[in-house]
Amino acid sequence: MAVITPSRRVRKTPFSPGVEAAGVKAYTAYNHMLLPTMFESVEADAAHLKRHVQVWDVSCERQVEIRGPDALRLMKLISPRDMDRMEADQCYYVPTVDARGGMLNDPVTIKLADDHYWMSVADGDLWQYALGIATALGLEVEIGEPDVSPLAVQGPKADELMARVFGDAVREIRFFRYKRLPFEGRDFVVARSGWSKQGGYEIYVEGADYGMPLWNALFGAGLDLNVRAGCPNNIERIESGLLSFGSDMRRENTPYECGLGRFCNSPEPYIGKAALAEQAAHGPDRIIRPIVIEGDIGACTESWPLVDGSRWVGQVASAVWSPEFGVNVAIGMVEKSHWTPGTRIELQTEHGPRMAVVQDKFWR
Amino acid sequence: MAVITPSRRVRKTPFSPGVEAAGVKAYTAYNHMLLPTMFESVEADAAHLKRHVQVWDVSCERQVEIRGPDALRLMKLISPRDMDRMEADQCYYVPTVDARGGMLNDPVTIKLADDHYWMSVADGDLWQYALGIATALGLEVEIGEPDVSPLAVQGPKADELMARVFGDAVREIRFFRYKRLPFEGRDFVVARSGWSKQGGYEIYVEGADYGMPLWNALFGAGLDLNVRAGCPNNIERIESGLLSFGSDMRRENTPYECGLGRFCNSPEPYIGKAALAEQAAHGPDRIIRPIVIEGDIGACTESWPLVDGSRWVGQVASAVWSPEFGVNVAIGMVEKSHWTPGTRIELQTEHGPRMAVVQDKFWR
Numbered sequence: 001m002a003v004i005t006p007s008r009r010v011r012k013t014p015f016s017p018g019v020e021a022a023g024v025k026a027y028t029a030y031n032h033m034l035l036p037t038m039f040e041s042v043e044a045d046a047a048h049l050k051r052h053v054q055v056w057d058v059s060c061e062r063q064v065e066i067r068g069p070d071a072l073r074l075m076k077l078i079s080p081r082d083m084d085r086m087e088a089d090q091c092y093y094v095p096t097v098d099a100r101g102g103m104l105n106d107p108v109t110i111k112l113a114d115d116h117y118w119m120s121v122a123d124g125d126l127w128q129y130a131l132g133i134a135t136a137l138g139l140e141v142e143i144g145e146p147d148v149s150p151l152a153v154q155g156p157k158a159d160e161l162m163a164r165v166f167g168d169a170v171r172e173i174r175f176f177r178y179k180r181l182p183f184e185g186r187d188f189v190v191a192r193s194g195w196s197k198q199g200g201y202e203i204y205v206e207g208a209d210y211g212m213p214l215w216n217a218l219f220g221a222g223l224d225l226n227v228r229a230g231c232p233n234n235i236e237r238i239e240s241g242l243l244s245f246g247s248d249m250r251r252e253n254t255p256y257e258c259g260l261g262r263f264c265n266s267p268e269p270y271i272g273k274a275a276l277a278e279q280a281a282h283g284p285d286r287i288i289r290p291i292v293i294e295g296d297i298g299a300c301t302e303s304w305p306l307v308d309g310s311r312w313v314g315q316v317a318s319a320v321w322s323p324e325f326g327v328n329v330a331i332g333m334v335e336k337s338h339w340t341p342g343t344r345i346e347l348q349t350e351h352g353p354r355m356a357v358v359q360d361k362f363w364r
Numbered sequence: 365m366a367v368i369t370p371s372r373r374v375r376k377t378p379f380s381p382g383v384e385a386a387g388v389k390a391y392t393a394y395n396h397m398l399l400p401t402m403f404e405s406v407e408a409d410a411a412h413l414k415r416h417v418q419v420w421d422v423s424c425e426r427q428v429e430i431r432g433p434d435a436l437r438l439m440k441l442i443s444p445r446d447m448d449r450m451e452a453d454q455c456y457y458v459p460t461v462d463a464r465g466g467m468l469n470d471p472v473t474i475k476l477a478d479d480h481y482w483m484s485v486a487d488g489d490l491w492q493y494a495l496g497i498a499t500a501l502g503l504e505v506e507i508g509e510p511d512v513s514p515l516a517v518q519g520p521k522a523d524e525l526m527a528r529v530f531g532d533a534v535r536e537i538r539f540f541r542y543k544r545l546p547f548e549g550r551d552f553v554v555a556r557s558g559w560s561k562q563g564g565y566e567i568y569v570e571g572a573d574y575g576m577p578l579w580n581a582l583f584g585a586g587l588d589l590n591v592r593a594g595c596p597n598n599i600e601r602i603e604s605g606l607l608s609f610g611s612d613m614r615r616e617n618t619p620y621e622c623g624l625g626r627f628c629n630s631p632e633p634y635i636g637k638a639a640l641a642e643q644a645a646h647g648p649d650r651i652i653r654p655i656v657i658e659g660d661i662g663a664c665t666e667s668w669p670l671v672d673g674s675r676w677v678g679q680v681a682s683a684v685w686s687p688e689f690g691v692n693v694a695i696g697m698v699e700k701s702h703w704t705p706g707t708r709i710e711l712q713t714e715h716g717p718r719m720a721v722v723q724d725k726f727w728r
Contacts, residue, residue, distance in 0.1 A: 002388050002389055003368065005390045005401040005402070007610075007681075008611040008665070009610030011666070026369045027366045027368060028373075029392070038369070098495060124396075124489055125488055128489055129496040132497040134496075136497045246371075247372040301376065303372050318372075
């Protein structure tokens with residue numbers, strides 16, 4: 001396997017010294033930044049995550065900052081979600097779409113003030129889309145990428161570890177809500193969120209200089225909790241049905257196809273609303289489904305077609321062996337003709353044909 | 365060094381089987397795609413490139429396709445360059461900017477027809493900016509990413525190799541011009557361009573299925589020319605003063621700072637024109653300069669500050685040992701106070717302080 005070449009263009013993060021010292025074995029690049037993908041092994045990392053607590057360098061969840069008198073107006077244009085209902089301490093999952101309803105990104109949006117938002121983006125320069133719209137309409141907003149690097153603390157012991165560093169106030173944070181909590185004299189946004197279903201937090205570390213002190217504080221406080229460096233885990237996230245934008249869903253997909261229709265509830269004439277009206281009324285023609293793949297599978301590094309004879313009926317773009325559930329767990333986009341749970345479909349992988357079986361629900 | 369984890373999100377290319385078979389040792393990610401960075405070693409790859417001919421998988425130079433009745437109108441909005449002067453077979457280097465004149469990308473634009481352009485982009489989702497503007501203004505254009513994967517043929521023997529595969533017509537292609545030339549019954553855009561100064565071509569391979577047949581045809585025809593798989597080479601490109609968007613220049617820089625002022629000649633009121641007027645008249649306050657760094661340097665994987673006492677006077681973001689010129693060659697962005705050739709400036713690297721010396725010109 002080839003190594004990754006770091007550069008200023010594919011940036012290191014404020015936590016890179018900690019990540020390297022912890023023995024990171026693999027990276028991906030995400031939003032022009034390094035994102036660890038493995039420490040011990042994906043299997044061992046998953047098992048540890050489910051029992052203990054991990055600290056994840058997810059700096060690559062860059063923030064698109066939208067700030068100014070027209071911030072809410074811009075948010076209402078690009079968000080299918082009803083921004084007027086958003087409360088001051090809330091995190092909103094927002095599947096942003098183009099004029100045809102095709103997904104552009106799926107950020108978690110944080111409202112810092114009525115005229116100030118952060119969109120914590122998946123892999124893609126959504127700020128360029130926002131900037132294009134704001135520029136063309138002459139909106140009074142600043143759009144940029146602030147010096148904010150999220151650090152996730154995930155796993156069943158996350159509450160205990162976070163309480164030791166940020167105080168018991170963290171325990172009161174509700175799911176997809178945040179509090180501003182102090183660390184070394186600075187207040188950070190601390191949200192109950194993160195890309196696992198093991199529970200935990202994301203700390204929006206504002207100011208790169210605070211990165212390693214916070215990293216060290218968490219590791220120093222968590223020795224007896226068996227805290228380790230971790231990262232978004234490909235086994236746990238597929239078992240949990242957490243979708244990866246760019247792999248499981250892309251611009252050719254609508255939020256309805258991705259099971260995200262409930263987030264398209266804005267009463268405003270947002271961009272893409274008219275295009276989504278048909279699917280809002282009658283549902284999509286294809287949908288994300290959990291899939292079990294029979295037999296041995298190799299690494300899933302590209303889109304695997306689901307076929308019925310010579311007809312394309314969907315694809316799988318994430319698949320991995322799950323030691324916990326004893327099957328190959330996968331995420332597929334499946335056409336209506338084949339999406340009934342129990343349907344068996346031929347899957348064309350780069351390692352040969354396999355049989356895929358549509359499931360009723362994800363594993364957690 | 366950690367390995368890179370491939371996925372559908374960080375895509376393989378139509379040439380990946382050839383690249384892997386050739387023994388690629390390192391990759392970077394570029395436009396959500398794998399880009400090889402090393403085969404034998406960066407030094408050996410550079411030496412070979414300067415003597416023979418290499419085939420480069422630069423599929424990651426994705427095309428932003430702009431097509432439709434308003435295509436030229438959109439191009440005139442986002443291009444500082446005079447699009448009316450562009451001829452039908454021309455490639456235009458276009459430093460695109462935001463409303464403040466900050467660089468968003470530096471694509472090579474190809475005019476396929478009056479209503480049809482490809483922008484071969486550096487690392488960044490420029491299509492999202494174009495889409496935002498087109499959407500907000502209601503322009504009649506389609507903006508997307510076609511199935512086009514550039515393959516570069518670079519080196520002093522590139523003309524000979526290309527003539528064997530595409531015929532002697534390739535020899536008549538002028539610099540930054542293109543011809544449509546047939547391969548296996550399909551016409552491809554073949555341009556005299558590429559990210560080295562060793563001469564050569566870029567073939568815009570339309571249709572992923574043609575990738576490996578063309579790869580194999582080039583290698584089959586070039587055995588006696590010592591053809592090898594290669595990639596943009598960090599030594600050769602720094603010696604040549606070829607700038608990497610994202611490393612050497614970013615949104616905080618204007619085209620004038622990057623020595624690209626001559627490409628800002630549009631008579632139209634393009635976005636950013638007003639902001640650039642001051643620099644157009646009086647020049648920038650900092651500029652890209654060739655730099656020699658004294659002593660041993662380690663890998664340059666981040667931005668190294670140039671300092672005068674406690675004052676920041678620029679930075680270096682690309683630096684490497686040049687066996688040919690016997691110095692550490694580097695690219696810096698240097699403030700006016702220190703940009704005179706011969707100026708010695710302290711450079712703060714992650715490996716300790718070094719002395720940087722401003723040069724008059726790049727090495728070729």
